[in-house]
Amino acid sequence: MHSKIKVGIVGATGYTGVELLRLLSTHPQIEVTAVTSRSEAGISLADYFPSLRGIYDLAFQTPDEANLDQCDAVFFATPNGVAMKEAPELLKKGVRIIDLSADFRIQDIPTWEQWYGMAHACPDVVRQAVYGLSEMNRDAIAKAQIVANPGCYPTCVSLPLLPLLQQGRLKTGMPLIADCKSGVSGAGRKGNVGSLLCEAGDNFKAYGIGGHRHLPEIKQTISDLQPDIAESFVFVPHLTPMIRGMHATVYLHLQDNIDPYEILSGFYQDSPFVDVMKPGSTPETRSVRGANICRISIQKAPQSPVWIVLSVIDNLVKGAAGQAVQNMNIMFGFDERLGLQSAPLLP
Amino acid sequence: MHSKIKVGIVGATGYTGVELLRLLSTHPQIEVTAVTSRSEAGISLADYFPSLRGIYDLAFQTPDEANLDQCDAVFFATPNGVAMKEAPELLKKGVRIIDLSADFRIQDIPTWEQWYGMAHACPDVVRQAVYGLSEMNRDAIAKAQIVANPGCYPTCVSLPLLPLLQQGRLKTGMPLIADCKSGVSGAGRKGNVGSLLCEAGDNFKAYGIGGHRHLPEIKQTISDLQPDIAESFVFVPHLTPMIRGMHATVYLHLQDNIDPYEILSGFYQDSPFVDVMKPGSTPETRSVRGANICRISIQKAPQSPVWIVLSVIDNLVKGAAGQAVQNMNIMFGFDERLGLQSAPLLP
Amino acid sequence: MHSKIKVGIVGATGYTGVELLRLLSTHPQIEVTAVTSRSEAGISLADYFPSLRGIYDLAFQTPDEANLDQCDAVFFATPNGVAMKEAPELLKKGVRIIDLSADFRIQDIPTWEQWYGMAHACPDVVRQAVYGLSEMNRDAIAKAQIVANPGCYPTCVSLPLLPLLQQGRLKTGMPLIADCKSGVSGAGRKGNVGSLLCEAGDNFKAYGIGGHRHLPEIKQTISDLQPDIAESFVFVPHLTPMIRGMHATVYLHLQDNIDPYEILSGFYQDSPFVDVMKPGSTPETRSVRGANICRISIQKAPQSPVWIVLSVIDNLVKGAAGQAVQNMNIMFGFDERLGLQSAPLLP
Amino acid sequence: MHSKIKVGIVGATGYTGVELLRLLSTHPQIEVTAVTSRSEAGISLADYFPSLRGIYDLAFQTPDEANLDQCDAVFFATPNGVAMKEAPELLKKGVRIIDLSADFRIQDIPTWEQWYGMAHACPDVVRQAVYGLSEMNRDAIAKAQIVANPGCYPTCVSLPLLPLLQQGRLKTGMPLIADCKSGVSGAGRKGNVGSLLCEAGDNFKAYGIGGHRHLPEIKQTISDLQPDIAESFVFVPHLTPMIRGMHATVYLHLQDNIDPYEILSGFYQDSPFVDVMKPGSTPETRSVRGANICRISIQKAPQSPVWIVLSVIDNLVKGAAGQAVQNMNIMFGFDERLGLQSAPLLP
Secondary structure, eight states: OOOOEEEEEESTTSHHHHHHHHHHTTOTTEEEEEEEOTTTTTOBHHHHOGGGTTTOOOBOBOHHHHTGGGOSEEEEOOOTTSHHHHHHHHHHTTOEEEEOSSTTTOSOHHHHHHHHTSOOSOHHHHHHOEEOOTTTSHHHHHHOSEEEOOOHHHHHHHHHHHHHHHTTOBOTTSOEEEEEEEOGGGGOSOOOGGGBHHHHTTOOEEOOTTOOTHHHHHHHHHHHHOGGGGGGEEEEEEEOSOSSOEEEEEEEOBOTTOOHHHHHHHHTTTOTTEEEOOTTOOOOGGGGTTSSOEEEEEEEOTTSSOEEEEEEEOTTIIIIIHHHHHHHHHHTTOOTTTTOOSOOOOO | OOOOEEEEEESTTSHHHHHHHHHHTTOTTEEEEEEEOTTTTTOBHHHHOGGGTTTOOOBOBOHHHHOGGGOSEEEEOOOTTSHHHHHHHHHHTTOEEEEOSSTTTOSOHHHHHHHHTSOOSOHHHHHHOEEOOTTTSHHHHHHOSEEEOOOHHHHHHHHHHHHHHHTTOBOTTSOEEEEEEEOGGGGOSOOOGGGBHHHHTTOOEEOOTTOOTHHHHHHHHHHHHOGGGGGGEEEEEEEOSOSSOEEEEEEEOBOTTOOHHHHHHHHTTTOTTEEEOOTTOOOOGGGGTTSSOEEEEEEEOTTSSOEEEEEEEOTTIIIIIHHHHHHHHHHHTOOTTTTOOSOOOOO | OOOOEEEEEESTTSHHHHHHHHHHTTOTTEEEEEEEOTTTTTOBHHHHOGGGTTTOOOBOBOHHHHTGGGOSEEEEOOOTTSHHHHHHHHHHTTOEEEEOSSTTTOSOHHHHHHHHTSOOSOHHHHHHOEEOOTTTSHHHHHHOSEEEOOOHHHHHHHHHHHHHHHTTOBOTTSOEEEEEEEOGGGGOSOOOGGGBHHHHTTOOEEOOTTOOTHHHHHHHHHHHHOGGGGGGEEEEEEEOSOSSOEEEEEEEOBOTTOOHHHHHHHHTTTOTTEEEOOTTOOOBGGGGTTSSOEEEEEEEOTTSSOEEEEEEEOTTIIIIIHHHHHHHHHHTTOOTTTTOOSOOOOO | OOOOEEEEEESTTSHHHHHHHHHHTTOTTEEEEEEEOTTTTTOBHHHHOGGGTTTOOOBOBOHHHHTGGGOSEEEEOOOTTSHHHHHHHHHHTTOEEEEOSSTTTOSOHHHHHHHHTSOOSOHHHHHHOEEOOTTTSHHHHHHOSEEEOOOHHHHHHHHHHHHHHHTTOBOTTSOEEEEEEEOGGGGOSOOOGGGBHHHHTTOOEEOOTTOOTHHHHHHHHHHHHOGGGGGGEEEEEEEOSOSSOEEEEEEEOBOTTOOHHHHHHHHTTTOTTEEEOOTTOOOBGGGGTTSSOEEEEEEEOTTSSOEEEEEEEOTTIIIIIHHHHHHHHHHTTOOTTTTOOSOOOOO
């Protein structure tokens, strides 16, 4: 039997951090050996996250104390702009990295710099990074030293489109619209007024219409697969009063005489985490709560040429920490499902 | 000074019923004299709805006891299929009716019968009924003896489209998509499993994609105004975990070189209950909670020819009871705002 | 007809501020002439609180610009420690003040300074201030130049106890326990992590057990009325995942052979905002949502000498802004109900 | 290696049923071989509960088809009154039973019949049944053929009291008050109006004050351990707007000069599912969401002889399905933690 690999997490005080810790606690092939936070150094995980009492014995460390270069794999669950500064050093030492932030997601550096408002610290590492939409890039992920874990909206929107775009099935010149709804945890564990229960609760609104950072990320994926479609893409994110969960309703036009259900279910038949449901199904976000699953259905709008795709994920799992663990599994040759097998929590 | 008019409510045990009672309690020109319910006859309003303690002294009566024909105006807050049986008799006696159910909304009887699954009891009354989208049909409502109060989705979707359709500004051959999100109160005060807090809470899903009854109602409005657009209409309703509130995100294509903000703000400048916000605004449902207001914004999607309309209402107020009171005000020549002036409840 | 009085609000950017503005918008005898905020000066109310679009034409001003000394009445909706600095100057100019913060609630200055962690700026004004539990101190409030509006917990707990304490009906030596549950808006409109939807949502917890600032405030009221009971008082606040609403469950021991329902309903028979329900009732918070009402019931625990009081208020209305308006009405000789007559919002 | 035991579930269409299926899906020593429902026979689990898609291949069967007598263990997740009719036959065939309903919880048959409103079908089986509060009765559970799984409130209230009652540490003559708050899932997956999102959401209320069925169940436990305390017990349940979670705030009087934290932490030091937190802690329900854990703290009320116990569980896990699995583990000699090791879901 192989010994376990050593795993470190940088910046584990947020929602993706605690979710990583939850999932990794059941993974039989890894051991979390270091968890860093500058602000909480010295605090035990169990005191910081009472849900982890009795599960982890670790305390947060400063990056310096943590000896991350002793790890086999390091997850960055940090705000944008941190991983690009710290990753190069670890890569040199042979550590493999899964970055949950946006630092390595966009291959076009000027585009990244425009949307994220800073200069990129290591463009060369971007070129080396593999975009971690697991079902799209499994082979490249297996060999990658650094994986850019996708954003939540890009995961939810791209997975149902992937097989259709790969085959070039979308009709050009017609709009491709992703109307997306996210739970509030997508905004992170920060004390901003808009995420208060009294502001986001019993309320629904669109936001970021003028331009959300996940727009160029999704466009990049579309461009890679069916370039002439990218300019037709419209993306409107909304905030919905729930903790976890994301729902994309995608409106698209397909070439005539194809059966998209066949294409999707065929493409994903060996993917344990993508569930293509029968046409007519309406997947609901709670059916994937806490689980690394994307459920999809596709059907025609009544009396209309428009196709409607419904896609749901848990934004913190398949949209963040779960896909990160899945990518780690692929990178290290583990069974893709390790640490990701518990059933969704319903109700 | 005029004496107050007498108002009756048929079937006031549901959410639209209690909302009518809340709004009418502050109306200076009316008196609620009869409230009927077969199942709750004899129960006082205050015992049934503790929020009405100290506000109403009435008890529910059977329709027979209630002498509704003594009323000047009667609201039907009943399930579909009730008003069409009881309205004709009251109309003969000169009572004016506002029906909050769907019985008189669709002019084409075969279409109504197909979507509502029953034979219509009085097609002639349908022809006489005025569709009560207040801002569309003010003059006709003022003269009507019976008003068909619109559904919540049709109100939320039609108000922003109305000025554009009237001027024929939508581009033919391109999709017109209404992605709508409703709070759970839209499903009514019935003990169905899908509306439980443990089913609808912390969850988001689409429903009724194959065909929702509000689809033909919205199509009728579009057809009346810009007929060639109706067949391009796509409607997907979603359930969002909040009590009140409805949000429509409408994607549309406009003819070149027009300024839809100008058109909308001009059209609604004298309408106290439609608030056209500056482009770039993102109206939120809580900004109209408890109030008879529709807030609208319109803007271009970035790098795209698609226009995005955002429209919010409280589904129980402008989407039901509030618009019904507004219609009553118009019918009786009252100030349109009576009973509808309290500010939204935020937070 | 009298001219309207001029009203100013200091610090109206929080939840009690916007609630004051909502309630005052329907008050026929007043006009809001000044609203101050140092941080938001220049911003219109309608832009800051979209729920107030079309209702107020005012913008926030700095305190200097606002000429508050021209007002007849000024509400302080500020953090603790502000009113005590600004009130004395206004009082000298003859302005009447209702302070919604805690600055003037505690008559014993050392106690106040210990619990609020600062030196009091004007102990003499404290002695002059009347504690604004409206139903307890109506006569004194009518003559007061400055009223200390009570905290939300003290209002919810004290109203049901008031008649019993006044008559000295509680049994000494036995515990008096207030187990209280508050909606999250009680924590204010501040970006603290604990009030996030993802922290406070789908969660329930006690807090402040070691000592909450409302403990000495409630004890003061008890001491004033039945002093030997104060030391038996236990207070445990809890946070419950809702926006508005407060529920107190009070456990107490009464002297033998008294009928507390009679005592309470007799005491409150002329109080429009206290609703004593029949024994066996279980008032719910939503029955007072948005309304200036306290609903109360009292009953024996089965097979036990313990009495159980249930008391509900909307923490932002009877627990803050509504009681403040009620106190203003009493101070200026208006009908106590002006601005406070709209029915609770249910559902 | 032993072969897996065969497990059946009767009545798995409710919340405790789907929770049992979730937990058992990760249990390495069992196989679910039969799931019954009269109303849903023929429907696959995956169609009924979309969260179970890809996890179970079973369909609901009628009890007749299901051959439950071939199972090693059968869980009853049925309404009260079902298990007492079906259990005797299975017991005769040697099947071991864990009943999640109330049929076998109360040893005194007249008491049971009074509270549950029916005649008991098998009083002799009641005498044979072991009360399944795991930490109280481990040895008896290990040998039992039938275990009566406790109610959610009794579990949450009894676990912190157990060590104190066993040592006779409560003061007689003083009240013992359990103020309890439950999420809505405790009401089950039934279409009753009171559990609708629009009724139970954004609302808080007490219920069942006149007498809740869990009152005699808790009193039975108290009587067994420190009989003179039972008559001092007061129990008030409340409904709080969350899906899962239960919080008990217990007020009690202890004999002088004891350290209850020492007593509790000593008693539970080898219990993997009871977490005694340091005095001053305030456990929150979300810290146990989805997990079979009871977290407890105990501390003195300030300036008072009253002790305050805080106790939280997930009502569907330690309060129902989780404790049932724990009991099965004890009965079959498995590691007590099997199937119960995933971390709580936070946020």
